[in-house]
Amino acid sequence: MVKLSDVAALAGVSPAAVSRVLSGDTTLRVSEGTRQRVMAAAQQLDYVPNHAARSLRTSRTSTIALVVPDVTSAVFAELARGAEDEAGARGLAIVLGRAERLHDDRDWLRRLVGEGRIDGVILQLPDGTPPADLESLVVQDTPIVVINSVDDGPLSTIVLDDAAGIRLAMDHLRRLGHTDIGFIGGLLGSATGARREAAFRAAMAEAGLSPEEAWMTRLGYAGTDGRAAAVRLLESATLPTALVVANLNAALGVLAEIHDRDLRVPGDISIVAMHDVWYADATWPPITTVRMPLSELGAAAVVALADSGSGVIHTVLDSPAPQLVVRRSTAAPRAGG
Amino acid sequence: MVKLSDVAALAGVSPAAVSRVLSGDTTLRVSEGTRQRVMAAAQQLDYVPNHAARSLRTSRTSTIALVVPDVTSAVFAELARGAEDEAGARGLAIVLGRAERLHDDRDWLRRLVGEGRIDGVILQLPDGTPPADLESLVVQDTPIVVINSVDDGPLSTIVLDDAAGIRLAMDHLRRLGHTDIGFIGGLLGSATGARREAAFRAAMAEAGLSPEEAWMTRLGYAGTDGRAAAVRLLESATLPTALVVANLNAALGVLAEIHDRDLRVPGDISIVAMHDVWYADATWPPITTVRMPLSELGAAAVVALADSGSGVIHTVLDSPAPQLVVRRSTAAPRAGG
DNA sequence: TTGACGTGATAAATCGATTTACCATAGGGT
DNA sequence: ACCCTATGGTAAATCGATTTATCACGTCAA
Numbered sequence: 001m002v003k004l005s006d007v008a009a010l011a012g013v014s015p016a017a018v019s020r021v022l023s024g025d026t027t028l029r030v031s032e033g034t035r036q037r038v039m040a041a042a043q044q045l046d047y048v049p050n051h052a053a054r055s056l057r058t059s060r061t062s063t064i065a066l067v068v069p070d071v072t073s074a075v076f077a078e079l080a081r082g083a084e085d086e087a088g089a090r091g092l093a094i095v096l097g098r099a100e101r102l103h104d105d106r107d108w109l110r111r112l113v114g115e116g117r118i119d120g121v122i123l124q125l126p127d128g129t130p131p132a133d134l135e136s137l138v139v140q141d142t143p144i145v146v147i148n149s150v151d152d153g154p155l156s157t158i159v160l161d162d163a164a165g166i167r168l169a170m171d172h173l174r175r176l177g178h179t180d181i182g183f184i185g186g187l188l189g190s191a192t193g194a195r196r197e198a199a200f201r202a203a204m205a206e207a208g209l210s211p212e213e214a215w216m217t218r219l220g221y222a223g224t225d226g227r228a229a230a231v232r233l234l235e236s237a238t239l240p241t242a243l244v245v246a247n248l249n250a251a252l253g254v255l256a257e258i259h260d261r262d263l264r265v266p267g268d269i270s271i272v273a274m275h276d277v278w279y280a281d282a283t284w285p286p287i288t289t290v291r292m293p294l295s296e297l298g299a300a301a302v303v304a305l306a307d308s309g310s311g312v313i314h315t316v317l318d319s320p321a322p323q324l325v326v327r328r329s330t331a332a333p334r335a336g337g
Numbered sequence: 338m339v340k341l342s343d344v345a346a347l348a349g350v351s352p353a354a355v356s357r358v359l360s361g362d363t364t365l366r367v368s369e370g371t372r373q374r375v376m377a378a379a380q381q382l383d384y385v386p387n388h389a390a391r392s393l394r395t396s397r398t399s400t401i402a403l404v405v406p407d408v409t410s411a412v413f414a415e416l417a418r419g420a421e422d423e424a425g426a427r428g429l430a431i432v433l434g435r436a437e438r439l440h441d442d443r444d445w446l447r448r449l450v451g452e453g454r455i456d457g458v459i460l461q462l463p464d465g466t467p468p469a470d471l472e473s474l475v476v477q478d479t480p481i482v483v484i485n486s487v488d489d490g491p492l493s494t495i496v497l498d499d500a501a502g503i504r505l506a507m508d509h510l511r512r513l514g515h516t517d518i519g520f521i522g523g524l525l526g527s528a529t530g531a532r533r534e535a536a537f538r539a540a541m542a543e544a545g546l547s548p549e550e551a552w553m554t555r556l557g558y559a560g561t562d563g564r565a566a567a568v569r570l571l572e573s574a575t576l577p578t579a580l581v582v583a584n585l586n587a588a589l590g591v592l593a594e595i596h597d598r599d600l601r602v603p604g605d606i607s608i609v610a611m612h613d614v615w616y617a618d619a620t621w622p623p624i625t626t627v628r629m630p631l632s633e634l635g636a637a638a639v640v641a642l643a644d645s646g647s648g649v650i651h652t653v654l655d656s657p658a659p660q661l662v663v664r665r666s667t668a669a670p671r672a673g674g
Numbered sequence: 675t676t677g678a679c680g681t682g683a684t685a686a687a688t689c690g691a692t693t694t695a696c697c698a699t700a701g702g703g704t
Numbered sequence: 705a706c707c708c709t710a711t712g713g714t715a716a717a718t719c720g721a722t723t724t725a726t727c728a729c730g731t732c733a734a
Contacts, residue, residue: 048451053720114385282589390690
């Protein structure tokens, strides 16, 4: 590996000069000729600064950790994509971690931070993690951004505009003429779940409707959770004509269960789900969704970390605004429904 | 941050002694008492070695890069999970990269390696990447393992046992009585696609059947590719009674298109797909799949890198063996079919 | 002639852990 | 008394980039 002193030798200057030229030190006074020679030498030798050395000296690592509950959810994947792009553009690397580690190996994050390996952490907690667990994560001096979870507390947070998303879904159903609307939500105690449910209730109230509690579940966002919710909901004496599902993954489960009972979508029940990923368009019928700015959330988290120093922030990411993607799982309620 | 010399001071020994005790240097002779004091001091101060310093001195980074084409595929996600677990167990960190970068920013990998930031690379190329592109990736001295793609060449490779997987799917269909079987494959020119198609043809031949070329497509693994393949295939004058789909994501697309034409699965057509991820169980009907050891593949790649030095290897991961997961998308062919 | 000042650099310390080469001291054998 | 060896460590160089403090040299003014 070619190093700083090699470049210095070739350019006929000191290592100090090379370092300062290449890093754009403005307090350095240098003649244009020397600058050119340094640049040329670096180019010619294909010089790349050694990361460990730089990091040791500056105690900055240009690396952030992305900790997520479930790599297998496409919702996470969108997030990761946004984070990865933004990080790439800023010359930051992203190290991946699964949130389970936080429990299996409580020292894991501490160690990562202690080793001085990362400058900051983007953390998405498993839904339903008690807020108290959050506080135990406050590690000395290392900036943490909690995303898509709580929206206050001692750590910085960025959340999606869940309320706007739900409102969009509800407007769509209302415009189609639905009044008997159920809600399949996140886990009881999950922050996003609470926000989405509150938004649902608000939208119902605004429409002069009162939600039917038998049509409301809080079992979680996974496909199996959605299926379990559908099982429970479809036991009711009467059925809703439409469902708002708080997560697309859960909606797949709901759909499967509905098929299993030989009900038709949207003939018997319309479905609209939060989050738009590729398989919303590959189910039968394709699912009407609300596209939330997930990749932008990932990017925003990186930005927040990179620009941090401004202390703790609490942001609602409301731009780009949630967007309704109408597919074939929603239609007007069955006549006489 | 507490450092080595702090521990040394507390234990009353030299930094050298502490380093050698903590890293288990066997050539060091040290009294039991001293060893205890060092251990106790390290524990008491909650000492964690600085990664940059260690890395600078040893020029090893305990970090590997995982480069994948598409974060949004659950197939990748399984892979990442396996890699992450194995890496975690070995104290390695994983930095995430998207394969697109290799094209957008051709220096990206070079820079990562040049900075001395990673010890090795696990690389899954986008399907259809010409093998020539591979060779341009050979970076000086940095071990690369190419997974789930080519199975020879100048770089180490690990691939799934595609043939065994396809064979399992075919056996299942044959036992149900199918003879008119179509194949929805990967991209023409993709290594996995070629292996799976060859295995399909071999299985057909073995059963004394000759494949109907109109029932074979090579459009890719994504959901939309599957749908496009189904569109083409369903135009045929006669239809197969069963389909082997080389990727579950594509199978979702196939299923959607079949529904769209009011055909029944498995009534009119049975479907079996490669790769078993959660949403195989959340479609309608749930899809019969072949579970390939994806997370094990990720783990194996990490092991290969960690233990490398043995030079270039070419491995077929045949254990655990592929496993048939029977769901409701397969049944005996329609009578008179 | 002296001093002051601007210009264009560089020397050397520093970040923290690792590792090679070396050194005291005590005990044993002849 | 003398050498030899084993025991239990330590001193100091090293990895490569950054940064602070300093310096040599001209030039211009008084």
